[in-house]
Amino acid sequence: MRLGWECQNHFVKSSGPTIKRALPRIGVLAIQGDYAAHAAALAEAGAEPSLVKTLDDLRLDGESLDGIVLPGGESTTMLKFLERHGMFEALSEFCRTRPAFGTCAGAILLAREVRNPPQRALGLLDAVVERNAYGRQIDSAILHSETTLDPEPLEMVFIRAPRILEIGPGVETLAWREGSPALVRQGTLLAATFHPELSSDRRVHRFFVAEVMAARG
Amino acid sequence: MPEQAENKKVAQTSLRLKIGLAEMLKGGVIMDVMNVEQARIAEEAGAVSVMALERVPAMIRAEGGVARMAKPSLIKQIIQAVSIPVMAKARIGHFAEAQILQQLGVDFIDESEVLTPADETHHIDKHGFKTPFVCGARNLGEALRRIAEGAAMIRTKGEAGTGDVVHAVKHMRQITKEMKALTVLSEQELYAAAKELQAPYELVRMVAEAGKLPVPNFSAGGIATPADAALMMQLGAEAIFVGSGIFMKERATPLDVENDARERDEAVSRAKAIVIATTHYNDPKILAEVSEQVTGTMKGLAAAAIEEKELLQTRGW
Numbered sequence: 114m115r116l117g118w119e120c121q122n123h124f125v126k127s128s129g130p131t132i133k134r135a136l137p138r139i140g141v142l143a144i145q146g147d148y149a150a151h152a153a154a155l156a157e158a159g160a161e162p163s164l165v166k167t168l169d170d171l172r173l174d175g176e177s178l179d180g181i182v183l184p185g186g187e188s189t190t191m192l193k194f195l196e197r198h199g200m201f202e203a204l205s206e207f208c209r210t211r212p213a214f215g216t217c218a219g220a221i222l223l224a225r226e227v228r229n230p231p232q233r234a235l236g237l238l239d240a241v242v243e244r245n246a247y248g249r250q251i252d253s254a255i256l257h258s259e260t261t262l263d264p265e266p267l268e269m270v271f272i273r274a275p276r277i278l279e280i281g282p283g284v285e286t287l288a289w290r291e292g293s294p295a296l297v298r299q300g301t302l303l304a305a306t307f308h309p310e311l312s313s314d315r316r317v318h319r320f321f322v323a324e325v326m327a328a329r330g
Numbered sequence: 331m332p333e334q335a336e337n338k339k340v341a342q343t344s345l346r347l348k349i350g351l352a353e354m355l356k357g358g359v360i361m362d363v364m365n366v367e368q369a370r371i372a373e374e375a376g377a378v379s380v381m382a383l384e385r386v387p388a389m390i391r392a393e394g395g396v397a398r399m400a401k402p403s404l405i406k407q408i409i410q411a412v413s414i415p416v417m418a419k420a421r422i423g424h425f426a427e428a429q430i431l432q433q434l435g436v437d438f439i440d441e442s443e444v445l446t447p448a449d450e451t452h453h454i455d456k457h458g459f460k461t462p463f464v465c466g467a468r469n470l471g472e473a474l475r476r477i478a479e480g481a482a483m484i485r486t487k488g489e490a491g492t493g494d495v496v497h498a499v500k501h502m503r504q505i506t507k508e509m510k511a512l513t514v515l516s517e518q519e520l521y522a523a524a525k526e527l528q529a530p531y532e533l534v535r536m537v538a539e540a541g542k543l544p545v546p547n548f549s550a551g552g553i554a555t556p557a558d559a560a561l562m563m564q565l566g567a568e569a570i571f572v573g574s575g576i577f578m579k580e581r582a583t584p585l586d587v588e589n590d591a592r593e594r595d596e597a598v599s600r601a602k603a604i605v606i607a608t609t610h611y612n613d614p615k616i617l618a619e620v621s622e623q624v625t626g627t628m629k630g631l632a633a634a635a636i637e638e639k640e641l642l643q644t645r646g647w
Contacts, residue, residue, distance in 0.1 A: 187355075249435045
């Protein structure tokens with residue numbers, strides 16, 4: 114999958130601006146949080162990032178974005194904002210039809226059920242997520258774990274991290290933290306309880322960009 | 331030697347985690363709260379974090395006396411009441427207060443000039459803590475000295491408790507100007523710049539290369555309206571601290587959010603509006619709408635009318 118992507122990237126570089134749209138355009142929800150880090154990571158992984166603050170931002174030049182990243186940050190802040198500005202339903206619809214990748218707070222937003230405390234979520238990812246499951250900031254940690262993405266282990270930066278307590282039968286686990294799923298996929302949805310955007314390793318973002326390319330056909 | 335390498339690795343991991351939390355707060359509003367009800371209002375309005383304290387800067391300014399770390403019982407109640415990160419202030423140089431705050435599970439410690447300084451020479455050695463620290467700065471040299479001591483976030487000092495944004499603007503512009511100036515210097519000139527800034531050469535070089543601080547740069551000190559928040563964000567702030575601007579009515583009187591429904595509504599309207607303005611800082615249409623929805627603003631105190639010796643920003647160096 115990675116090889117396929119690199120070929121594509123090479124193709125873009127060697128050609129004129131007319132096929133610039135070969136780069137997938139991926140939105141980054143920019144209510145608050147580390148959306149700038151995600152935008153930089155997406156650019157490194159070969160996508161064209163585009164910040165999403167309003168409903169209109171889900172489209173660019175009259176065309177829908179090809180996918181979206183829901184970044185790390187505070188899930189309560191993002192949720193209130195989405196509800197208050199009529200974006201909850203539109204984002205839900207977008208993530209139902211296009212690839213979406215949620216990290217930490219973003220994974221919480223995608224979940225079917227949220228605990229500690231219970232809060233509303235988009236309900237797209239068949240998973241139960243517990244917020245701040247490992248404690249407070251002093252319990253934040255950088256760990257390394259096996260991943261099915263690649264033979265090399267993955268660095269995982271956990272900041273006041275959530276834990277995926279349960280996953281449905283349609284959800285595949287791609288990496289773990291002490292036996293709990295830390296990176297999961299369900300169709301074109303990808304969710305991480307850690308922050309790949311805060312590592313220099315771009316494998317997870319490249320994987321998502323490849324998924325977006327595949328979904329676009 | 332292997333032990334040294336291991337220690338260095340541990341220190342780097344620790345700093346990455348500290349800066350990581352600061353990254354999560356970007357684009358958000360951190361609100362000063364004095365009780366559980368205010369903390370709940372802040373969270374409901376969409377604050378990314380709350381700062382637990384007994385008196386907001388406007389009250390400290392009006393009432394005087396020694397301002398210290400908040401009572402542990404208050405901090406614990408607020409930690410219990412909200413799911414967002416909780417910050418608390420320690421006095422400059424008061425590492426024992428910081429140790430207590432870390433023990434209480436506070437997510438970020440603000441070594442703050444708003445409280446009465448405990449040490450006239452030394453700031454806290456922040457590398458020794460697992461909990462991240464934020465520190466105030468008026469200029470680049472001050473910011474880099476705090477980062478050298480281990481701060482994971484810088485905020486402009488502004489002039490806390492006034493509701494007058496003029497010094498927050500001044501400090502943000504000063505830091506930005508000094509950073510820009512470094513980017514055009516030669517290697518040789520950077521050594522002299524480090525000397526002038528009274529900051530470590532390595533950090534000066536990092537700023538010269540990146541054109542920005544190696545940690546997130548937030549803004550504080552006098553931000554009272556949605557327009558103030560938008561102004562600071564447009565000037566380059568990565569997030570906003572609001573102290574007295576949300577829950578204060580008169581100079582030393584807070585809105586009574588616990589017993590007066592109308593005053594509670596006013597606080598809610600201010601808090602929500604500042605949160606929205608911080609996200610949409612460069613969208614005048616939305617800024618106009620949210621500014622219209624606010625039902626009141628703290629009275630404020632012109633910073634120019636404050637005597638030099640009464641300024642909070644000159645504490646720390």
